[in-house]
Amino acid sequence: MIGLDVGSTTAKKVSIEDGKIKYQITGTHNWKDLIAGIDGKDIISTGYFRNTVPHRASVTEITAAIYGVRHYFPDADVIVDIGGQDTKVIDVRKNNFIINDKCSAGTGAFLEFVANYFKIELTEMGSYHGRAKRIPAINNTCGVFALSEMISQLVAGYTQEEVIAGMHYAFARRISFMIPEAESLVLIGGTVKNKGMVSALSYILKKEVLVPDEPQIVNALGALKYYS
Amino acid sequence: MPVQKKIAITALVPPELIYACGDETFDVNNVIPESKKYPRNKLCAWTAIWQEMLSKREINIDSLIVVAGGDCHNALVDGQKVAMSGIPTHFFFYPFDGSAEYLESQLLKLRDFLGGIKSPEKPGEIRELKDLGLEIDKKRAQGKLSSSDAFRILISFSDLAGDLDKFRETISSVRETDIEINNRIALIGVPPIYHDFHDVSQSLGLHVVFDELPYEFIRHSGTDIHQIARDYCNYTFARPLDFRIKFLQKELQKRKVDGVVHYTQFACHHMLEDDIMRSNLDYPMLTIQGDLPGNTPEQIKLRLEAFREALERS
Ligand code: SF4
Numbered sequence: 001m002i003g004l005d006v007g008s009t010t011a012k013k014v015s016i017e018d019g020k021i022k023y024q025i026t027g028t029h030n031w032k033d034l035i036a037g038i039d040g041k042d043i044i045s046t047g048y049f050r051n052t053v054p055h056r057a058s059v060t061e062i063t064a065a066i067y068g069v070r071h072y073f074p075d076a077d078v079i080v081d082i083g084g085q086d087t088k089v090i091d092v093r094k095n096n097f098i099i100n101d102k103c104s105a106g107t108g109a110f111l112e113f114v115a116n117y118f119k120i121e122l123t124e125m126g127s128y129h130g131r132a133k134r135i136p137a138i139n140n141t142c143g144v145f146a147l148s149e150m151i152s153q154l155v156a157g158y159t160q161e162e163v164i165a166g167m168h169y170a171f172a173r174r175i176s177f178m179i180p181e182a183e184s185l186v187l188i189g190g191t192v193k194n195k196g197m198v199s200a201l202s203y204i205l206k207k208e209v210l211v212p213d214e215p216q217i218v219n220a221l222g223a224l225k226y227y228s
Numbered sequence: 229m230p231v232q233k234k235i236a237i238t239a240l241v242p243p244e245l246i247y248a249c250g251d252e253t254f255d256v257n258n259v260i261p262e263s264k265k266y267p268r269n270k271l272c273a274w275t276a277i278w279q280e281m282l283s284k285r286e287i288n289i290d291s292l293i294v295v296a297g298g299d300c301h302n303a304l305v306d307g308q309k310v311a312m313s314g315i316p317t318h319f320f321f322y323p324f325d326g327s328a329e330y331l332e333s334q335l336l337k338l339r340d341f342l343g344g345i346k347s348p349e350k351p352g353e354i355r356e357l358k359d360l361g362l363e364i365d366k367k368r369a370q371g372k373l374s375s376s377d378a379f380r381i382l383i384s385f386s387d388l389a390g391d392l393d394k395f396r397e398t399i400s401s402v403r404e405t406d407i408e409i410n411n412r413i414a415l416i417g418v419p420p421i422y423h424d425f426h427d428v429s430q431s432l433g434l435h436v437v438f439d440e441l442p443y444e445f446i447r448h449s450g451t452d453i454h455q456i457a458r459d460y461c462n463y464t465f466a467r468p469l470d471f472r473i474k475f476l477q478k479e480l481q482k483r484k485v486d487g488v489v490h491y492t493q494f495a496c497h498h499m500l501e502d503d504i505m506r507s508n509l510d511y512p513m514l515t516i517q518g519d520l521p522g523n524t525p526e527q528i529k530l531r532l533e534a535f536r537e538a539l540e541r542s
Contacts, residue, residue: 095541095542096506
């Protein structure tokens with residue numbers, strides 16, 4: 001049995017073999033490669049395309065996130081899933097969830113935009129942030145305006161590293177508005193591999209935020225756990 | 229025989245009185261969910277769309293009654309725009325404090341605006357229809373009617389589809405079914421702007437057993453102005469929140485609901501009530517926000533589906 005998460009940008013497959021989590025990640029357009037030789041009745045799907053791909057059972061990303069996070073942090077009470085196209089905040093205690101999908105400013109697409117502007121890889125953003133000496137204030141929470149503010153800060157003399165850190169703070173501030181008080185806050189999704197963004201959020205919320213080892217496969221794992 | 233005029237309303241205005249004055253009632257909101265209009269100047273799409281359609285005479289009406297007290301300012305402003313376009317318009321105020329005397333004075337003014345009572349028997353006929361409405365509401369909660377069939381009828385009670393006889397036929401044509409209800413849902417707030425919302429919810433395993441606003445349409449009545457005032461003064465949407473919440477608590481308990489879906493509309497003040505509803509209604513609650521009319525969007529379907537999964541976990 002496998003958990004298959006086919007989202008808007010990436011597809012992930014998770015299986016548990018001899019008690020160990022095995023996984024594979026690829027671009028959404030290559031999702032079929034993940035299930036070569038696997039029968040539909042052995043697939044528990046989740047993600048935006050959960051009902052399009054072959055499956056024995058499907059589960060929403062929201063429920064999958066709850067089950068997946070529980071594996072790493074059984075006491076998690078709030079989960080923030082920062083995806084490419086939307087950000088979901090799940091309050092596990094209250095069975096409540098909010099989704100930001102009307103505006104790109106609080107989604108992975110925003111940081112991707114910044115990376116594209118500097119022609120660097122998304123994965124490098126964290127280390128750029130680490131080298132910043134000062135953090136410029138970027139106050140706009142609207143994605144487009146924040147970008148023009150970022151350019152003004154570059155013109156004003158801030159370095160690329162500093163401006164990237166400033167954008168992480170702007171992004172984190174935007175997301176923080178959606179997050180309720182929590183004892184144990186867990187971040188998941190591909191975007192949270194970016195340590196700069198995570199430290200900005202932790203600073204703004206004034207609390208430690210937990211990130212599983214492989215934050216991108218949590219939902220695929222959760223789908224599998226939900227069914228077993 | 230006097231000509232029957234078509235009187236449009238922007239929110240609940242006792243149809244008993246409009247029909248008694250010999251006129252036909254037309255709730256402008258009923259055309260919105262199926263509308264494909266993208267209004268130019270908009271906050272809430274409900275008022276923006278009817279404003280545009282009425283001002284441009286895309287819908288023909290003789291006069292408009294704007295609920296000015298007990299509804300919202302978006303409706304009040306858009307109602308004035310329609311008035312400025314030349315349509316005879318009357319502004320109707322519900323009392324916040326529930327004063328029956330005040331409401332009676334408002335109903336008397338409305339009667340004069342409409343030209344006086346001509347068919348005093350109509351309110352009695354409407355009462356009989358509303359009894360059928362209450363029956364439909366009950367059958368749906370027992371799983372004997374699909375929630376969308378029931379909703380279609382209940383929502384039409386604000387204007388009784390413009391024709392009492394035809395509406396009676398529509399009601400009697402609803403077919404009973406036998407549905408096994410797993411997740412009993414109360415839908416509170418304004419009605420969804422998506423025309424297929426009840427069907428979609430049902431297909432995702434959420435069975436709406438209570439529609440807050442349409443229930444207001446069937447529960448008030450009265451055979452003369454004195455009585456109408458004494459019943460409609462408790463129209464919950466015009467009253468303070470604690471009044472509305474007490475009413476909801478009672479209805480939700482009666483219907484043994486498993487969860488609440490709070491539908492709110494973009495740029496609508498009802499959104500501000502969400503945290504109050506959450507802290508006062510002791511049920512799992514999902515809040516959704518709609519904007520433009522059409523099919524229920526995928527993202528809202530995801531929320532509904534996840535809510536069902538949450539209910540099944542708890
Ligand atoms: S949805 Fe809200 S803003 Fe729109 S007409 Fe109704 S009360 Fe007014």
